[in-house]
Amino acid sequence: MLAGRPGRGELVLRKLSKHYPNFVAVDGIDLAVASGEFLTLLGPSGSGKTTTLMMVAGFTPPSAGDVLLNGRSVTALAPERRNMGVVFQNYALFPHMTVQENVGFPLRMRRQPKQAIAEKVAAALALVRLENLGERLPKQLSGGQQQRVAFARALVFGPDLLLMDEPLGALDKNLREQMQFELKRLHAELGVTILYVTHDQEEALTMSDRIALMNRGTIAQVGTAEDLYERPVDRFVAEFIGESNVIEGRLAEGPSFVSAGGACFPVEPAHAVAGPGRAVLMVVRPEKLSLVPSTDTPGALAGVVSSLVYVGDCTRYLVEVEGGVRLIVKVQNRGTTERVRAGERVGLRLDPADARLLGA
Numbered sequence: 001m002l003a004g005r006p007g008r009g010e011l012v013l014r015k016l017s018k019h020y021p022n023f024v025a026v027d028g029i030d031l032a033v034a035s036g037e038f039l040t041l042l043g044p045s046g047s048g049k050t051t052t053l054m055m056v057a058g059f060t061p062p063s064a065g066d067v068l069l070n071g072r073s074v075t076a077l078a079p080e081r082r083n084m085g086v087v088f089q090n091y092a093l094f095p096h097m098t099v100q101e102n103v104g105f106p107l108r109m110r111r112q113p114k115q116a117i118a119e120k121v122a123a124a125l126a127l128v129r130l131e132n133l134g135e136r137l138p139k140q141l142s143g144g145q146q147q148r149v150a151f152a153r154a155l156v157f158g159p160d161l162l163l164m165d166e167p168l169g170a171l172d173k174n175l176r177e178q179m180q181f182e183l184k185r186l187h188a189e190l191g192v193t194i195l196y197v198t199h200d201q202e203e204a205l206t207m208s209d210r211i212a213l214m215n216r217g218t219i220a221q222v223g224t225a226e227d228l229y230e231r232p233v234d235r236f237v238a239e240f241i242g243e244s245n246v247i248e249g250r251l252a253e254g255p256s257f258v259s260a261g262g263a264c265f266p267v268e269p270a271h272a273v274a275g276p277g278r279a280v281l282m283v284v285r286p287e288k289l290s291l292v293p294s295t296d297t298p299g300a301l302a303g304v305v306s307s308l309v310y311v312g313d314c315t316r317y318l319v320e321v322e323g324g325v326r327l328i329v330k331v332q333n334r335g336t337t338e339r340v341r342a343g344e345r346v347g348l349r350l351d352p353a354d355a356r357l358l359g360a
Contacts, residue, residue: 017062083157098135128148327348
């Protein structure tokens with residue numbers, strides 16, 4: 001039985017830091033991962049996400065702070081005593097061992113009986129759908145099959161926590177998407193706690209229960225995919241997650257948002273983050289804006305299409321409005337959709353509820 005143990009796998013990081021002589025990799029982060037949760041550390045290169053994972057695993061000693069698993073500090077424990085499974089991007093399989101031998105390696109290190117090892121290896125290979133490839137060597141497998149072996153090896157001893165560092169990064173796009181579904185299936189079946197590292201925001205958005213977005217060694221925001229996409233807390237989050245129009249301006253009476261160039265957008269009173277006259281940022285997702293054929297449409301903002309790009313499911317327009325403000329607009333392509341040409345005058349319509357205001 002490889003399923004996660006109920007109530008096990010709760011991870012807490014307290015003021016966790018890693019300092020090097022010339023820079024700070026991780027700067028006093030606090031994070032709690034619930035038992036059975038799939039939480040992703042997302043962020044650009046150098047944000048500290050892999051360093052955080054390595055400190056949790058025990059491969060990198062922290063400069064300060066504490067790592068707690070199931071309410072007990074494991075900061076001083078060696079990696080092999082933490083009962084954590086780890087999957088790396090490069091698989092880290094032993095080339096001279098068969099698939100069965102690779103998967104059974106953690107059990108042999110724990111000196112488990114041969115019969116128990118054989119049963120658990122068989123169960124792990126069945127779980128990742130490789131039960132007929134046990135006698136093969138890693139070089140005889142595809143990249144996706146090697147990654148499945150790595151998953152099986154990390155799961156076979158029933159870890160409290162599964163750590164994954166860019167595990168799908170070496171796969172091509174189609175295979176990566178297939179493996180995303182496989183990982184979600186494994187998580188649903190086993191209920192094991194997963195701490196996952198990636199720089200791929202689409203991967204994080206589609207797979208995670210929650211996401212911790214990191215920036216310069218700190219956590220910028222923690223929440224569901226919807227939280228980060230619809231309700232970013234600052235400019236970094238708004239610009240890193242998806243595509244955004246971020247406009248500088250100020251609040252006016254009404255209330256409304258007036259860009260630095262003079263374009264005026266209505267906003268909901270509940271979204272105001274400052275009083276009239278204060279500098280703020282307005283965040284609008286491209287798909288929240290709509291094009292209307294006439295600038296005479298009530299409530300529409302006049303603009304001119306600067307350029308457009310057909311990207312399959314939608315057409316991406318760049319529209320310049322009053323004061324030189326340029327906005328990206330995404331329009332879904334349907335059979336009845338008539339594309340606007342570059343140079344045409346259009347109206348832009350925005351529901352005030354779709355505008356997110358942030359402190360400047």
